Amino acid sequence: MADHAAANGKESYVTAALNCIDLSNPDIHQSAALIKQACMDSGIFYVINHGISEELMAEVFAQTKKFFTLPWEEKMKLRTGRNRGYDTRSKKIDSQTNKELNGEQFMMVRELPYSDKEAENPLTGPNVWPSADILPGWKETMLKYQQAVLNVGTAVARIIAVALDLKVDFFDQPAFLGNALPYVSLNHYGAEDVDPSKEYLLGTPAHCDPPIITLLATDDVPGLQICKDKHAKAQIWQNVSPLKGAFIVNTGNTLERMSNCVFRSTMHRVLYRQDRYTIAFLLYPSNDAVIECIPSCKSAENPPKFPPIKSDELLRVIANDIVAGRVTRDATDA
Numbered sequence: 001m002a003d004h005a006a007a008n009g010k011e012s013y014v015t016a017a018l019n020c021i022d023l024s025n026p027d028i029h030q031s032a033a034l035i036k037q038a039c040m041d042s043g044i045f046y047v048i049n050h051g052i053s054e055e056l057m058a059e060v061f062a063q064t065k066k067f068f069t070l071p072w073e074e075k076m077k078l079r080t081g082r083n084r085g086y087d088t089r090s091k092k093i094d095s096q097t098n099k100e101l102n103g104e105q106f107m108m109v110r111e112l113p114y115s116d117k118e119a120e121n122p123l124t125g126p127n128v129w130p131s132a133d134i135l136p137g138w139k140e141t142m143l144k145y146q147q148a149v150l151n152v153g154t155a156v157a158r159i160i161a162v163a164l165d166l167k168v169d170f171f172d173q174p175a176f177l178g179n180a181l182p183y184v185s186l187n188h189y190g191a192e193d194v195d196p197s198k199e200y201l202l203g204t205p206a207h208c209d210p211p212i213i214t215l216l217a218t219d220d221v222p223g224l225q226i227c228k229d230k231h232a233k234a235q236i237w238q239n240v241s242p243l244k245g246a247f248i249v250n251t252g253n254t255l256e257r258m259s260n261c262v263f264r265s266t267m268h269r270v271l272y273r274q275d276r277y278t279i280a281f282l283l284y285p286s287n288d289a290v291i292e293c294i295p296s297c298k299s300a301e302n303p304p305k306f307p308p309i310k311s312d313e314l315l316r317v318i319a320n321d322i323v324a325g326r327v328t329r330d331a332t333d334a
């Protein structure tokens, strides 16, 4: 495919123009109009004035870098084979392009003890952590960030509710985001030996995220690309520039499914040439949430495209896909 040829080479890409949502704006209807436009166009936008302090963001990035600079043996002690702890993409091949993948990550699910009845679900249970002797304060910083970014995600979801002509607290119900699953992935796209005049490295292959929304914090190194029309034969990729202090927010397949495809999940990938760190937060509803078409997105002429499904069932499908190396593309395989 044309986009895959591009991923191999030295092409240049235009930069996407994205709407910017100011969470300190008291006019929620103005913000909702911007989000609606973004979600119907590309499914991606910036969020600024989100309330997380610069100090906490700096600390999270500093601790992230410290973790990835640990010796390989130390990081491998935290490899679980599940979606928590350490993992490396090296020696893995993207099934779409047959290109080598690059990068490493550390994942955190919602922290629950082994004894909890939900501990066996894909995105809940005990996490693994680097030793406090090696990285003092690391776990505490990450748990603090996980809660802080969950609060931002919930605030964005309120605006999305208004954008979909729902009550502002539609997603806040206990069986939905009131018991949300906050999944955090620290990402390092290593490029120590890369000559910037050479080819891009493939960090993350083309995919759509499964949750409601993803909030991405980045350093100032570019790498994220989006494809607005994921069903087009000739895919056109655009760069998404980092914006200092902002989250890059993209919609996921759960929201695409609930909105009957009115809001689109964003297909994206990572191509990079410089050492790059990002922190992704994926906002999933509670395990018990029923993922079904929301009332304002269906009618007699436009019936639901997807049957209702319980969130933990959907998550198991996603988890199996990830383990099998399958790529989620749209709501039908979310």
Ligand SMILES: [Fe+2]
Binding pocket: 207, 208, 209, 268
């Ligand atoms: Fe993603």
